[in-house]
Amino acid sequence: xxxxxxxxxxxxxxxxxxxxxxxxxxxxxxxxxxxxxxxxxxxxxxxxxxxxxxxxxxxxxxxxxxxxxxxxxxxxxxxxxxxxxxxxxxxxxxxxxxxxxxxxxxxxxxxxxxxxxxxxxxxxxxxxxxxxxxxxxxxxxxxxxxxxxxxxxxxxxxxxxxxxxxxxxxxxxxxxxxxxxxxxxxxxxxxxxxxxxxxxxxxxxxxxxxxxxxxxxxxxxxxxxxxxxxxxxxxxxxxxxxxxxxxxxxxxxxxxxxxxxxxxx
Amino acid sequence: xxxxxxxxxxxxxxxxxxxxxxxxxxxxxxxxxxxxxxxxxxxxxxxxxxxxxxxxxxxxxxxxxxxxxxxxxxxxxxxxxxxxxxxxxxxxxxxxxxxxxxxxxxxxxxxxxxxxxxxxxxxxxxxxxxxxxxxxxxxxxxxxxxxxxxxxxxxxxxxxxxxxxxxxxxxxxxxxxxxxxxxxxxxxxxxxxxxxxxxxxxxxxxxxxxxxxxxxxxxxxxxxxxxxxxxxxxxxxxxxxxxxxxxxxxxxxxxxxxxxxxxxxxxxxxxxxxxxxxxxxxxxxxxxxxxxxxxxxxxxxxxxxxxxxxxxxxxxxxxxxxxx
Numbered sequence: 001x002x003x004x005x006x007x008x009x010x011x012x013x014x015x016x017x018x019x020x021x022x023x024x025x026x027x028x029x030x031x032x033x034x035x036x037x038x039x040x041x042x043x044x045x046x047x048x049x050x051x052x053x054x055x056x057x058x059x060x061x062x063x064x065x066x067x068x069x070x071x072x073x074x075x076x077x078x079x080x081x082x083x084x085x086x087x088x089x090x091x092x093x094x095x096x097x098x099x100x101x102x103x104x105x106x107x108x109x110x111x112x113x114x115x116x117x118x119x120x121x122x123x124x125x126x127x128x129x130x131x132x133x134x135x136x137x138x139x140x141x142x143x144x145x146x147x148x149x150x151x152x153x154x155x156x157x158x159x160x161x162x163x164x165x166x167x168x169x170x171x172x173x174x175x176x177x178x179x180x181x182x183x184x185x186x187x188x189x190x191x192x193x194x195x196x197x198x199x200x201x202x203x204x205x206x207x208x209x210x211x212x213x214x215x216x217x218x219x220x221x222x223x224x225x226x227x228x229x230x231x232x233x234x235x236x237x238x239x240x241x242x243x244x245x246x247x248x249x250x251x252x253x254x255x256x257x258x259x260x261x262x263x264x265x
Numbered sequence: 266x267x268x269x270x271x272x273x274x275x276x277x278x279x280x281x282x283x284x285x286x287x288x289x290x291x292x293x294x295x296x297x298x299x300x301x302x303x304x305x306x307x308x309x310x311x312x313x314x315x316x317x318x319x320x321x322x323x324x325x326x327x328x329x330x331x332x333x334x335x336x337x338x339x340x341x342x343x344x345x346x347x348x349x350x351x352x353x354x355x356x357x358x359x360x361x362x363x364x365x366x367x368x369x370x371x372x373x374x375x376x377x378x379x380x381x382x383x384x385x386x387x388x389x390x391x392x393x394x395x396x397x398x399x400x401x402x403x404x405x406x407x408x409x410x411x412x413x414x415x416x417x418x419x420x421x422x423x424x425x426x427x428x429x430x431x432x433x434x435x436x437x438x439x440x441x442x443x444x445x446x447x448x449x450x451x452x453x454x455x456x457x458x459x460x461x462x463x464x465x466x467x468x469x470x471x472x473x474x475x476x477x478x479x480x481x482x483x484x485x486x487x488x489x490x491x492x493x494x495x496x497x498x499x500x501x502x503x504x505x506x507x508x509x510x511x512x513x514x515x516x517x518x519x520x521x522x523x524x525x526x527x528x529x530x531x532x533x534x535x536x537x538x539x540x541x542x543x544x545x546x547x548x549x550x551x552x553x554x555x556x557x558x559x560x561x562x563x564x565x566x567x568x569x570x571x572x573x574x575x576x577x578x579x580x581x582x583x584x585x586x587x588x589x
Contacts, residue, residue: 013367024355089351096315098340099368264319
């Protein structure tokens with residue numbers, strides 16, 4: 001068998017192990033499922049009624065942003081899972097085995113997609129309950145969910161790299177907030193990007209989280225009819241721009257992480 | 266032919282010299298015991314030889330393959346059981362071994378059969394389908410050992426396989442290691458216990474601060490450091506000089522006396538009958554004894570004899586090792 005086949009098989013073995021762990025530690029799963037509900041309810045009721053979007057509902061506008069933010073938070077599990085394995089010495093055992101050097105990371109990022117699938121399902125249901133609707137039909141909605149998952153997958157490679165360089169699980173939780181909060185808040189997730197001042201506005205307009213959110217809103221049909229057209233290219237072509245980011249992130253962070261894992265210190 | 270051969274291994278972590286020029290040589294089918302206190306560089310040596318870390322300088326081959334240039338070849342021939350049992354707590358014993366077998370590329374069916382077989386052999390069959398977090402320390406360690414031999418590698422690295430185990434579990438693990446070697450496996454074993462090295466190893470290398478300070482068979486080392494020790498605690502510090510004087514007449518090597526701890530320790534030869542003689546001499550002199558006994562030499566005795574200082578661990582070096 002060639003190396004690529006072995007890499008796929010090894011990754012499958014690792015992913016299977018991670019799935020067993022997800023099933024056996026229901027506490028983590030609970031958190032994964034409860035926090036999206038909390039986010040949707042919190043934003044829908046705390047902010048949803050206090051901000052007016054002309055011609056539309058802020059609550060509907062919000063949901064796309066919450067989806068984007070939550071799947072990005074989901075990527076933290078990849079980093080935390082890896083840091084935990086490092087701390088417990090399992091990674092050392094894996095590294096001493098004649099297995100593929102990329103399998104631990106490929107298997108981990110793959111199995112973590114499950115978290116995001118589950119949290120998207122939960123969020124969608126919660127969203128529907130509080131009044132969010134899909135207006136553009138099945139195919140567009142499926143595309144929106146696929147885009148969210150693909151972006152989350154790419155982002156989990158970023159967190160995988162972070163997980164490999166930090167010394168412990170506690171650090172990763174703090175480290176990821178430093179990355180994730182600015183990314184998800186300096187964006188159009190909760191307020192329209194045009195409302196932000198100066199440099200923040202530029203950042204928000206080119207932030208891939210904004211384009212992801214914009215893409216999802218367009219695909220779900222959650223943009224109020226008389227909203228002004230975006231003036232910057234990323235938000236005019238949000239799907240394309242987001243896909244470019246997905247490719248670029250994976251192209252950079254997958255080799256970077258595998259290299260970091262492979263290299264004896 | 267040596268299956269493990271290391272020359273001039275050096276590993277520096279900034280200021281800390283974890284290894285400072287270590288040579289090792291393990292002929293096929295033998296056990297080498299790497300004996301030293303915490304922070305002596307034992308784990309660092311194992312990590313280099315198992316391709317987990319790179320040496321700062323020096324070369325090493327395992328099963329004929331260079332650990333730096335062809336780590337992939339090395340990994341196919343080795344099994345590693347670490348200081349901290351590297352098994353997955355949430356998986357069952359079976360799932361752990363099955364996973365490792367798959368990752369050694371044994372194939373689905375073979376991995377399963379092998380996992381069951383090992384659970385049987387390591388007396389874990391009943392616990393095999395329970396998550397490892399329900400296991401005792403000794404069971405975990407046995408599972409970890411089983412993990413190291415899933416693919417029946419010709420060379421095994423066992424990093425402090427019994428540290429932290431109770432005496433009964435320790436004896437169990439020893440038996441497992443003996444059985445493995447009886448089948449021709451080459452083993453590099455690190456330990457802090459002289460007794461363990463004595464029980465298991467054909468050849469012992471004593472290291473301190475990343476350097477070899479003694480090397481020989483268990484018997485050769487014992488000749489160097491003397492055999493059993495008589496250890497006594499007298500009732501008052503004032504008695505120490507007199508006790509010392511009496512014991513010195515019978516001691517087979519350098520004697521230590523400490524007034525603060527009221528202890529007198531000396532190597533003796535002649536076992537129980539010599540012990541009795543000393544006991545009656547002490548008794549005749551009317552020295553009050555709080556506690557007296559005959560014991561085997563410990564790592565501390567080895568270090569005292571060889572280096573003149575006791576086997577103190579160095580916390581700084583140890584943390585580096587753990588992190589690596």
